[in-house]
Structures are given as C-alpha cells and as structure tokens.
Amino acid sequence: MTTQSTQSVPTGIVLNIQRYCSHDGPGIRTTVFLKGCSLRCKWCGNPESINQKPELGYDPKLCVGKNKCGLCMQPPFPQGAFYTMNGPDDTIHVNWDLAVQCSEETVALCPTKALYMYGTRMTVDKVLDEVEKDSSFYRSSGGGMTVSGGECMLQPEFTAALLDGAHKRGFNTAIETACNVPWRFIEQVLPHVDTMLHDHKLSIPERHKKWTGVDNTRILDNFKRAYETFPDIDFIARTPLIPGVNADEEHIRAVLAFIRPHKNVIDYELLPYHRFGLGKYEFLGRIYELNDYKSPSPELVQGLQAIIDEAFGRTKTTAAAS
Amino acid sequence: MIEAIGHGSFLRRIAINAGAGYVPGMNAAIMGVALSAGKLGWETVGIRNGFDGLLHPELYHDGGLVTLDPQLIDNLDPDGSGVLGQSAHVDPFNVRQVNEDGFVEELDLSDRVLERLKEENIDALISVVGGRGLSILYKLHLKGLNSVCIPRSIENDISATAVPFGFNTALSFTIEMLDRVRQAAQSARKIGVVEVLGERTGWLALQAGIAVRADAVLIPEIPGDLKFVASRLKDKISSRRPYGLVVVAEGAKLADSSSADAQVSSLKASLSPLATGEASEHVIERSGTAATTVANRLQLLIAEETYPMVLGPWVRGGSPTAVDRQLGLGYGSAAVRAVEAGEYGKMVAFAPPDMKFVPLADAINKIRTVPAECEFMQIARSLGICLGREL
Missing domain, CATH: 3.20.20.70 (Aldolase class I)
Structure with missing residues (x-):
C-alpha cells in the first residue's frame, strides 16, 4: 500500500x-x-x-488560454498533453492520456493554478x-x-x-x-x-x-x-x-x-x-x-x-x- | 473467390483490433486489411474486444485471437457489425481488474500487450480507432509497438484525414430521420427540436441540417442566441407553414449561458461530498439535454409548441453506406501498404484522391471544427438557415 x-x-x-x-x-x-x-x-x-497516487486535475475556469500563457504547451510539459482547437478560441484542452505523465513539479509551474494535483503525502x-x-x-x-x-x-x-x-x-x-x-x-x-x-x-x-x-x-x-x-x-x-x-x-x-x-x-x-x-x-x-x-x-x-x-x-x- | 493461403507458409503475421464503440464500415476495414495482407502472403489475426483478447486469452474459446482466413473473410458480411467485437475500455494503460487482495484497481498492462504480441509472433498492429484511440496507440508506438492506425469517426472530427469511415453512414441516417421528424412536425404543427451527435464539432448537424433545409442549426462552434433563433423562427412560421425544424448538435453552446458558466467557482477548495456546489454546477451535459434545453427555452420565447427528440445512439448502428464500405476497404488496404513500407507510428489519411500516412504525433489533438467561413456555412446562409446568431 x-x-x-x-x-x-x-x-x-x-x-x-x-x-x-x-x-x-x-x-x-x-x-x-x-x-x-x-x-x-x-x-x-x-x-x-x-x-x-496523486493525480492531475484541470479547472478550465482558471486557465487564461494559450495567447496569454500557453506555458503548458511547451517543455517540460509532455508533448501533446495540452492543446487548443483550431479557430480563434485559445482555450486549453487536456489530452488526458498524455497528461498523466506530468510530474508534480511540472504541474506546479502552471501560474494560474488551473493545473493542480489531487493528493499530497x-x-x-x-x-x-x-x-x-x-x-x-x-x-x-x-x-x-x-x-x-x-x-x-x-x-x-x-x-x-x-x-x-x-x-x-x-x-x-x-x-x-x-x-x-x-x-x-x-x-x-x-x-x-x-x-x-x-x-x-x-x-x-x-x-x-x-x-x-x-x-x-x-x-x-x-x-x-x-x-x-x-x-x-x-x-x-x-x-x-x-x-x-x-x-x-x-x-x-x-x-x-x-x-x-x-x-x-x-x-x-x-x-x-x-x-x-x-x-x-x-x-x-x-x-x-x-x-x-x-x-x-x-x-x-x-x-x-x-x-x-x-x-x-x-x-x-x-x-x-x- | 479468394486465393487460399496454406498454413505455415506465411511470410509474416500482423494483427488488427478496434477501439470502443461501433462505427458502420468496421467489417469493410477488416476485409481490406485481411485481403491486402493475404495478397502479400501475410497472415492476419483479429484481436477480440480491443486488447482484451491479448490480455485475457483464457476468457475466449478461440484464445482471444481470430484468424482472419480467406474463408472467414469471403463470408464476412460487410453490412454486419464488427466481427472482432468492441470492448468498452480499450486502454491497456488503464486496465481495470480485481487484484489478489480483492481490490479493484487500474493497471498499466501496456508492457504485457507488447509481450503478448511478441509471443504470438505478431510484428505489426493495425488499429481502427477514433480520436482518443490515436493517443493511446501513439503511446504504445513510443514504447516500441509497430503501429498503424485507421481513423474512424461518427462526428468527422479527426482533422488529419479528409473523412474517416463511419461519418457518411451517420450523416445519411441522420438525414433520413430528420426528414421523418420534419413530416411529423408538419402534421402536428409544431417545431421539432432534434439533437444529433456532435459533442465537439457540428459537421453532422450542419450537413444534415442543410440537406433537410432545417430552419435553424446550432453547433458547438457557434454559441447560439436563442432570442435570435426565436425571432428567425417567428419570421418563417405562418398559417401557411405552421411548423419548424431545429437541429441541435449535442455539444451546442448557448451564448446566454456563458455568464452563468463564468460564475461557477472552482471545486478545488471543496472536495468533500458535503462541500461541493449545487447539482447544476459543472454538470456534464450529455446526450439528451441539448434538445430539451433548446426546445423548452424556445417555447418560452415564441407562441409555438416545440418538442425535443434525440437521435443520439440510433445513429451508431446499422449498415454502412456505399461510401463507408469503400472507405473501410480503402483504409484497410492502405494500412497494409503502410506496414509493408515500415511506416509505423502513422495514421492512414484520406487526402483525395490519395491515401497518405500521417505521423500519429501530428494526428492527435487535431480536432476538425467547422470554420466560420467554410463552404457549408456559406450554403446554410444562402438557404436561409439560421446558425444561431447573426454572422
């Protein structure tokens, strides 16, 4: 356990x-x-x-979008874990299959805390x-x-x-x-x-x-x-x-x-x-x-x-x- | 008649599996793979229920793998549902099972998948998957799987291919059903509000709405203003035409609900069941709620009676259209060519008139939404179809 x-x-x-x-x-x-x-x-x-185990959570209401931030679309965040749809909407979406590779340290880089970890030791x-x-x-x-x-x-x-x-x-x-x-x-x-x-x-x-x-x-x-x-x-x-x-x-x-x-x-x-x-x-x-x-x-x-x-x-x- | 291939003389052995849920044309894709591989002297086996046949062979009388031999393929009904079955969960990175302590848990069995493929002398896997499946196969490819993907989608939301198989059948059936609703609305003198599939994109709603000359089409890409829609309906409905038809994609958004959404606060600070917010907050609106919401609100705005209907899951079954049969066979055949050329970690993409191979890394996360200025939008506007707001 x-x-x-x-x-x-x-x-x-x-x-x-x-x-x-x-x-x-x-x-x-x-x-x-x-x-x-x-x-x-x-x-x-x-x-x-x-x-x-501690796991990733994402609150889109706290995210300011790709144009104002976009940090999660760059290293050290896993490639492809976060993306935007085409068109003017720059809302960040999560590819949960790839985002599970995010470490706690990486998640902590999110400046608006839209990304966070559920659970702590x-x-x-x-x-x-x-x-x-x-x-x-x-x-x-x-x-x-x-x-x-x-x-x-x-x-x-x-x-x-x-x-x-x-x-x-x-x-x-x-x-x-x-x-x-x-x-x-x-x-x-x-x-x-x-x-x-x-x-x-x-x-x-x-x-x-x-x-x-x-x-x-x-x-x-x-x-x-x-x-x-x-x-x-x-x-x-x-x-x-x-x-x-x-x-x-x-x-x-x-x-x-x-x-x-x-x-x-x-x-x-x-x-x-x-x-x-x-x-x-x-x-x-x-x-x-x-x-x-x-x-x-x-x-x-x-x-x-x-x-x-x-x-x-x-x-x-x-x-x-x- | 298909040329028989003798046992033991195969040059290589490949496998095919399918993601969760049925999409019409699946058997055609399987036939395309098995026939093309047979021509090259390869044996094709089908994995039952996603990866389940590999991970739990003891649960299947045939060991979880179906040999797609010439006799089986020759007698495979292209109209039928997928011969391999569809597992509800096809993610080998999260396989739910009960451990020796009696705990339900999710395990990463991706390494086991690779081991089992090796044990079965399968050196390449062709997977027929939707958007999410592409991500899972991409992860497996990064772990060393020789993977080629065939795209399938009811919503036509995979941007890396012009059209996946499955969409055309869904569109045809949706049009047929909308025609019936239109006739029913006409005789009942009401406004039919019909919800169709399309959680993230509005292709199905838009194209079907155009085909049946709907009065209004609401899609996820354009937050709709129901007051505007109501005023357009008022203009169109008269004693000589006392009915209407509104098509709503299941993921349609309403402009006047955005302010309510903005008020929703984070649940981060209130994780216990006793501390979370109202039931209406953050509710994942799924099948059925879009039609009801739009119908009820419209009825409050105009002096007409509305009735909601949901096509939803009806669209997923049935026989593939001629287009989807051809696409299934074409995608299957092209996938074998990709394996032959060693184009692993790729998705077969239809780029008319060619089939191309697109890296999975470029195919994932690319959602084909309806652009504001695309031809279908122009057509809709020309036909006088209301698209939810002044455009």
Missing part, C-alpha cells in the same frame, strides 16, 4: 482536510479524506479519491496539527476527527497512527469505510476507533459486483466480525440511496436484518444520492457512468426512513413534518 514509514513516522496520501463537518460522526468534526479506494462505485461522488503530525485547530469545537460539541476516503483502511498503518495520535490529543475518532479490505487491515485500525460509519451499498452479491466492481461476501464477513470483535465501538450503517439501484424496501430490510442482532450498531442512515461529484469527473477527464440517474424523491426517502425508524423503535414525529 502507499503508506510509507520513514524513521517510524508513517506518512500517507491525503486528499483533503475538511473542517466543520457535521455528518461524519458525532458533533462538529474535521474529516481527513485519504486517497485510494478498493471499489469502483458507479455513482462515486469523489472520483478524485479513487486513485491511490503528509505525516501524521502534520495532519493532526491541522485537525487540532478546531479542538475547542470538538470539546463543546462532542466532535472530533473522522478519517474517510476513498477507503481509509487501504492505508492501514497511516490511518491507525492518525487515529491513535488523535486519541492521544484527546479527540474522539471516527472512520468512514466500505471494509473491502483484508481483516488484517481492519484489526490494525479499529482498536483506535470510537465510531465506525460503514456502507451497506447493495445486498445481493452479484448486484454489488455489478455496481461496485466486487461482490459483498468479504465485506459482510468483515462487518460481522467487526461488530463481534469490537463491542465498544459505535457502528453506524449507511446506504447511499440511488433510485433504480438500491433505493428499495427489500435492500433496506435486508440491511436491517443484518445489523439489528448487533446491539453496537446504533443507527442506520440513508444518504440520498446526489450528482455533486459530476463536475469533478470533468476536472479529471473521466466519464461519469451514472449520468442519467436522479436523486431519490423526498417521499421515497421518507418512506424508507420510516422502515428504519420502526426497526430501531423510534416514534415518528408527524407534528414536525406538518
């Missing part, structure tokens, strides 16, 4: 550190997004997190120093640090060190994971976790494979083993809700049947699918495969949420809705 250990200081590839998050665990949190994922969910809203302390900036919010809200991805457990040594360091600094810890990793990765990380948010994407193995790239046999085994091995962790199940894929009662009931026997699974959350990630596919020169899918209707989400509420013994407050 990409975790490196130099003089016993592990480093990892960090995509972003997002402050003031309120949906990634209890309280106000800082979420550390790591790079690299072991699934290829067709609805992925964070395509820049999939590849484990960071030490545990550097990440935690950033996280510590909001420590007062954590104390007042019961929040802390969440490590997300990509798949945070693809960098198990780094993630474990990060979580351990956070605990030592007095922060509550959480992770977001799909658990498509060997158990040896999970048992490295979970001893340092207070809350684990985990995805139940699809219930049927062959459908899980169709939409994410692998079936869910190992994932479900990992979930069950985690529930049983780490009774003190608060587990929160989640489902990204996509109409036509998994936004149906059968899936919700299958997940409930899986999690309800385990008392440390304290909640099951629905994440209505959105298309916010679409633009980032363009920035990466990739095609979004779920382009024609829409977000679930509020009625559909409410109906499915009611099933969950009932299973968890929660009374629906109809007055609040009216």
